[in-house]
Amino acid sequence: MLSLLPFLNDERNVEGFYDRYRNGINAGDNMLKQFKSGNIHCRKITIGGEVKIIDTLDVVCHSMGYAYSLGMINTLQKADIHIGRFYIIAPENGCTGSLPQGLEEAWQYGSFETLEPIREQDGVAPQCPVVGILAMGANGGRIQNSGTKKGWIDSHLVTNYSWIFNINSLQNGYVKKRL
Numbered sequence: 001m002l003s004l005l006p007f008l009n010d011e012r013n014v015e016g017f018y019d020r021y022r023n024g025i026n027a028g029d030n031m032l033k034q035f036k037s038g039n040i041h042c043r044k045i046t047i048g049g050e051v052k053i054i055d056t057l058d059v060v061c062h063s064m065g066y067a068y069s070l071g072m073i074n075t076l077q078k079a080d081i082h083i084g085r086f087y088i089i090a091p092e093n094g095c096t097g098s099l100p101q102g103l104e105e106a107w108q109y110g111s112f113e114t115l116e117p118i119r120e121q122d123g124v125a126p127q128c129p130v131v132g133i134l135a136m137g138a139n140g141g142r143i144q145n146s147g148t149k150k151g152w153i154d155s156h157l158v159t160n161y162s163w164i165f166n167i168n169s170l171q172n173g174y175v176k177k178r179l
Helices: 015-038 064-080 135-141 158-166
Strands: 044-047 050-053 054-064 082-089 103-110 140-144
Touching: 015 050, 015 064, 054 064, 064 082, 082 158, 103 135, 135 140
Parallel strands: 054 082, 082 103, 103 140
Antiparallel strands: 044 050
């Protein structure tokens, strides 16, 4: 009997990844302008006539937003803005690009391609480890999808990731509030 399940397309879309990355760089430039103009409120100081942002930003992304976020983070870090925590939900093309340096924490939430049956995996954006996530030690890693809705599409939908807020403070992947 033939399986009706489609096969995971695990080929990376490198061109699409870098298109989104470049768009993220542009968004980061726009965000910097908004910070400096006061349209986005943040803690800042002026040194020698130059506005310096002194807040720490946490970044949350989903799917294609992973590449976009990397572009934004690149731009913001070049402007000496500290990026603290990076929460990555079901990233598309996680094996392309790499985690930025200097993060306090980085967590990847989603399907585990080697541990879960194919019918429970993310068929929209098949998962692979984000480059550098496993090197974060105690400050990062992969968190397997423990949501109640799993499957080809359900494992990808951000609405099915509310379970990440139920991880307690003693567990890996705990989503911390920035004070």
